[in-house]
Amino acid sequence: MGHMKTILQQGKVKQAVIDKFVDKATGIVGADNISSGEIDLLSTCRDYWPVSSIWMLEGSVPALPQLVVWPQSTEEVSQILALANEKKIPVVPYGEGSGALGGAVPLQGGIMLDLKKMNRVRKLDALNQLITVECGMNGALYEEYLNRGGYTGGHFPQSLRCSTVGGWLACRAAGQFSTRYGKIEDIVVSLEAVLANGTIFRGRSVPRAATGPRADLLMVGSEGVLGVITAADLCIWPLPEKRHYATYTFDNLADGLEAIRKFIRAGTRPAVVRLYDAQETGNHFPELGDERPGLILLFEGAEPIVKAEAGVVNQIVSGHCAVDAGPDFVEHWLETRFNVSAASRLLQKDAVLDTIEVTTNWHNAYVVYQAMQKALLGVEGTMMASGHWSHVYPEGAALYMTVVGFPGEDKVGYYKKIWRVAMEACLAEGAAISHHHGIGLHRGAWMEQEHGQGLEVLKKVKAALDPNGIMNPGKLGLEEVQQWEK
Amino acid sequence: MGKVNMEELLNCALCPNICRCECPVLQATGREAVAPAGKARLAAMLQKEQLGWDEEVLDAVSHCLSCRGCTIHCPFAELSLCDELLNTRLVAKASGARLLQVEPYLANLRNYGSPYGQKSETAACGEKGAEILYYAGCTSLANNPASIEAARSLFNKAGLSYQMIEEDCCGYPAEIWGDEELARQLAAENLRKMKESGASTMVTGCPECWLTFTGHYPEWGLELPLEIIDASTYFLSLLEEGHLKPGQADMKEVSYHDPCIWARAAQKTAEPREIIGRIPGLELLEANSCGEKTRCCGGGAMFQLSYPDTAAAIARRRLGEFAENTAIVTACPFCREGLLQENRQVLELVELLDRTCQK
Ligand SMILES: Cc1cc2nc3c(=O)[nH]c(=O)nc-3n(C[C@H](O)[C@H](O)[C@H](O)COP(=O)(O)OP(=O)(O)OC[C@H]3O[C@@H](n4cnc5c(N)ncnc54)[C@H](O)[C@@H]3O)c2cc1C
Numbered sequence: 001m002g003h004m005k006t007i008l009q010q011g012k013v014k015q016a017v018i019d020k021f022v023d024k025a026t027g028i029v030g031a032d033n034i035s036s037g038e039i040d041l042l043s044t045c046r047d048y049w050p051v052s053s054i055w056m057l058e059g060s061v062p063a064l065p066q067l068v069v070w071p072q073s074t075e076e077v078s079q080i081l082a083l084a085n086e087k088k089i090p091v092v093p094y095g096e097g098s099g100a101l102g103g104a105v106p107l108q109g110g111i112m113l114d115l116k117k118m119n120r121v122r123k124l125d126a127l128n129q130l131i132t133v134e135c136g137m138n139g140a141l142y143e144e145y146l147n148r149g150g151y152t153g154g155h156f157p158q159s160l161r162c163s164t165v166g167g168w169l170a171c172r173a174a175g176q177f178s179t180r181y182g183k184i185e186d187i188v189v190s191l192e193a194v195l196a197n198g199t200i201f202r203g204r205s206v207p208r209a210a211t212g213p214r215a216d217l218l219m220v221g222s223e224g225v226l227g228v229i230t231a232a233d234l235c236i237w238p239l240p241e242k243r244h245y246a247t248y249t250f251d252n253l254a255d256g257l258e259a260i261r262k263f264i265r266a267g268t269r270p271a272v273v274r275l276y277d278a279q280e281t282g283n284h285f286p287e288l289g290d291e292r293p294g295l296i297l298l299f300e301g302a303e304p305i306v307k308a309e310a311g312v313v314n315q316i317v318s319g320h321c322a323v324d325a326g327p328d329f330v331e332h333w334l335e336t337r338f339n340v341s342a343a344s345r346l347l348q349k350d351a352v353l354d355t356i357e358v359t360t361n362w363h364n365a366y367v368v369y370q371a372m373q374k375a376l377l378g379v380e381g382t383m384m385a386s387g388h389w390s391h392v393y394p395e396g397a398a399l400y401m402t403v404v405g406f407p408g409e410d411k412v413g414y415y416k417k418i419w420r421v422a423m424e425a426c427l428a429e430g431a432a433i434s435h436h437h438g439i440g441l442h443r444g445a446w447m448e449q450e451h452g453q454g455l456e457v458l459k460k461v462k463a464a465l466d467p468n469g470i471m472n473p474g475k476l477g478l479e480e481v482q483q484w485e486k
Numbered sequence: 487m488g489k490v491n492m493e494e495l496l497n498c499a500l501c502p503n504i505c506r507c508e509c510p511v512l513q514a515t516g517r518e519a520v521a522p523a524g525k526a527r528l529a530a531m532l533q534k535e536q537l538g539w540d541e542e543v544l545d546a547v548s549h550c551l552s553c554r555g556c557t558i559h560c561p562f563a564e565l566s567l568c569d570e571l572l573n574t575r576l577v578a579k580a581s582g583a584r585l586l587q588v589e590p591y592l593a594n595l596r597n598y599g600s601p602y603g604q605k606s607e608t609a610a611c612g613e614k615g616a617e618i619l620y621y622a623g624c625t626s627l628a629n630n631p632a633s634i635e636a637a638r639s640l641f642n643k644a645g646l647s648y649q650m651i652e653e654d655c656c657g658y659p660a661e662i663w664g665d666e667e668l669a670r671q672l673a674a675e676n677l678r679k680m681k682e683s684g685a686s687t688m689v690t691g692c693p694e695c696w697l698t699f700t701g702h703y704p705e706w707g708l709e710l711p712l713e714i715i716d717a718s719t720y721f722l723s724l725l726e727e728g729h730l731k732p733g734q735a736d737m738k739e740v741s742y743h744d745p746c747i748w749a750r751a752a753q754k755t756a757e758p759r760e761i762i763g764r765i766p767g768l769e770l771l772e773a774n775s776c777g778e779k780t781r782c783c784g785g786g787a788m789f790q791l792s793y794p795d796t797a798a799a800i801a802r803r804r805l806g807e808f809a810e811n812t813a814i815v816t817a818c819p820f821c822r823e824g825l826l827q828e829n830r831q832v833l834e835l836v837e838l839l840d841r842t843c844q845k
């Protein structure tokens with residue numbers, strides 16, 4: 001591995017310091033749960049950021065850690081963090097590496113804190129519809145566990161099978177059924193976390209409390225920079241009694257968006273609401289044979305409610321000249337929704353592919369789409385820029401753009417360009433730079449524009465909670481990363 | 487085996503590990519290096535010579551049970567990750583990298599034709615020249631002679647003549663541990679004995695042997711001189727034809743653990759259930775993941791020898807998916823061996839059938 005190029009490495013911790021850490025840490029987690037093996041370092045040094053994949057094909061990695069540590073309990077996390085803090089060793093929490101923006105890249109070396117061995121369900125509280133689950137539990141196994149008991153977690157990111165509960169919370173994730181069940185910040189009731197100095201703290205799982213800002217919930221969306229989320233109390237629901245599927249096509253996107261706005265305003269909450277532009281409708285549902293924007297809807301819950309909601313929605317969309325295309329396309333979507341194969345194939349054909357999700361209010365939902373599409377198509381090498389709206393709210397919606405380009409040699413340069421124009425277009429139209437993938441490394445460059453003075457507040461929070469700056473340095477736009485500019 | 491298919495390997499290396507939830511090795515160890523796409527990335531780097539062979543790399547790419555759990559959610563229909571990893575490992579030998587812990591078992595294969603060492607009893611028995619040849623496999627011979635007894639008893643109860651030969655290992659362990667030459671030598675020896683037996687049908691209760699005979703021998707250019715049939719299909723046909731008649735079961739319920747190869751490589755999930763269903767008074771309680779979605783017991787790819795602790799951890803996890811206090815029936819000597827923990831009653835299907843059949 002000596003010859004593996006590390007493109008973003010910003011230094012490493014002195015080996016003597018690491019060796020001393022290992023001596024003590026072995027006593028905490030046991031020799032089996034700590035590794036400095038080259039293969040372990042190489043395998044835990046990245047996430048699903050497309051730039052890492054591009055570099056992988058070229059034989060490089062973004063950066064390498066110096067150790068991988070697998071804690072098995074909150075107490076172990078606490079002791080490991082306290083020790084790392086004392087020795088000022090960077091720590092990057094690691095779930096299942098499905099993050100899309102380089103959030104798990106160990107820029108300054110140090111420790112990858114792999115949380116997968118903290119994967120137990122601590123308690124299922126049927127009466128209060130709550131589950132206490134540890135951070136390293138895999139999403140699909142979590143849902144499987146719940147289904148066995150007749151419940152659902154209501155959270156289905158496309159990465160369900162390759163992401164952890166802790167990763168969802170750390171990245172402020174949103175699942176495909178979010179319109180009914182909410183995003184992860186709606187689903188979490190309280191959490192347990194550990195600060196850089198080893199302090200363990202927990203929230204209380206009451207429905208709500210007017211007891212000041214919630215310290216535990218500050219960790220939601222903190223992407224590993226404030227501490228480690230070790231467990232959470234999440235809401236669960238009984239498996240739905242009834243499901244109903246519907247697909248509609250519209251003359252144009254603006255009509256589709258307006259119809260959605262109205263049925264959400266009317267109080268309906270289909271679990272799945274996805275409106276695709278004409279190109280994506282054609283790509284995902286070729287059998288539809290309709291070159292127009294398509295909307296798929298999935299309603300679930302108690303039968304009378306489902307029936308009533310579907311009726312209200314049908315009435316509203318009909319007022320927007322929607323054509324009813326029946327339930328089959330939703331079945332097809334359900335079968336294929338976790339299928340992520342295009343990226344692997346395209347990357348091998350020298351393409352660059354990425355998805356950029358943003359969020360905005362209804363008044364400019366269509367305008368943001370147009371502006372981002374135009375900007376992306378304007379970059380030399382772009383072959384396709386399409387979009388769909390995947391999460392909706394009374395006040396607006398999330399737009400998910402997919403871009404594919406064949407830029408020739410300078411793939412990373414192209415990647416930076418498409419992001420730059422997309423973020424600029426999004427900000428110019430008043431949209432927010434991310435809906436659910438988070439900030440990670442790459443999107444940090446636009447955090448100041450996104451937050452204004454708010455970013456200073458976040459930096460102060462970071463400085464107070466992690467004065468030595470050991471937690472996931474260089475992420476969330478809190479520090480500049482010299483080697484990685486927009 | 488063949489050459490590594492680089493396009494498929496890269497499809498996997500570039501995947502976000504969609505199937506990680508179904509990879510028992512990853513779930514038991516928590517190590518990214520042994521996640522499905524993690525192994526594919528290492529294998530791809532080896533192919534591209536971005537990484538050189540050493541014990542650590544070989545160890546990581548050997549952490550595959552060949553259980554095909556990853557195929558359950560894999561979007562690439564043409565990809566067989568376990569075969570790509572196997573092909574990757576086959577060139578390791580030339581580099582000098584070795585899995586030290588399997589060296590004694592490879593020596594056993596060379597010296598005794600079984601990874602378990604000298605056979606304590608000779609398998610050769612039955613009626614010379616009989617049409618049916620029963621091939622037990624090294625693991626049953628070494629660890630569960632009772633299952634062989636049960637199979638022989640069933641032949642006798644059905645009034646059928648059968649024979650067993652002095653078996654050599656089918657070659658699978660040698661291949662999985664990267665010694666293809668040895669695997670082929672063992673295969674050639676087996677083939678010679680099969681031919682000499684004069685049998686026209688070979689019944690085997692070992693899925694690894696079955697896969698090696700039906701899948702790998704043809705790839706090695708070896709033509710089988712007889713038809714191969716798995717024990718479940720065979721004994722089911724004896725039940726259907728009335729040669730065997732099961733009586734009342736001596737227990738009320740059993741769970742069936744689908745061995746990975748029977749379930750996913752051979753699609754044999756119905757036959758064992760039909761056999762259980764024909765035993766009066768016996769109810770089948772399905773495991774949480776069953777049929778083609780079964781989860782490995784930890785015994786795939788000889789893990790019980792090469793990685794015993796990981797194999798045991800995987801088995802414990804799998805045991806949690808069965809109804810408590812219920813006997814588990816399976817159709818594979820490795821699965822039986824692996825699941826025999828935590829005081830569980832585990833028996834092979836032939837043993838269950840033999841217990842209930844008077845005729
Ligand atoms: C194919 C694909 C589809 C996706 N679809 C969706 C989607 O539909 N919705 C969605 O919201 N996201 C989606 N994502 C993004 C990604 O899956 C999520 O961000 C996910 O929540 C990350 O979880 P993880 O366990 O893989 O975290 P990782 O990638 O391991 O880590 C992500 C970040 O969180 C930090 N972190 C991880 N665990 C903890 C912890 N316990 N405590 C503190 N910090 C922690 C890490 O340091 C890192 O900064 C998708 C990604 C892929 C590859």
Ligand code: SF4
Nearest residue numbers: 498501503505523560
């Ligand atoms: S086996 Fe298939 S699903 Fe699993 S990581 Fe590889 S490509 Fe992805």
Ligand code: SF4
Nearest residue numbers: 509550551553554556
């Ligand atoms: S065959 Fe089994 S052990 Fe091997 S990668 Fe696939 S799921 Fe994992």
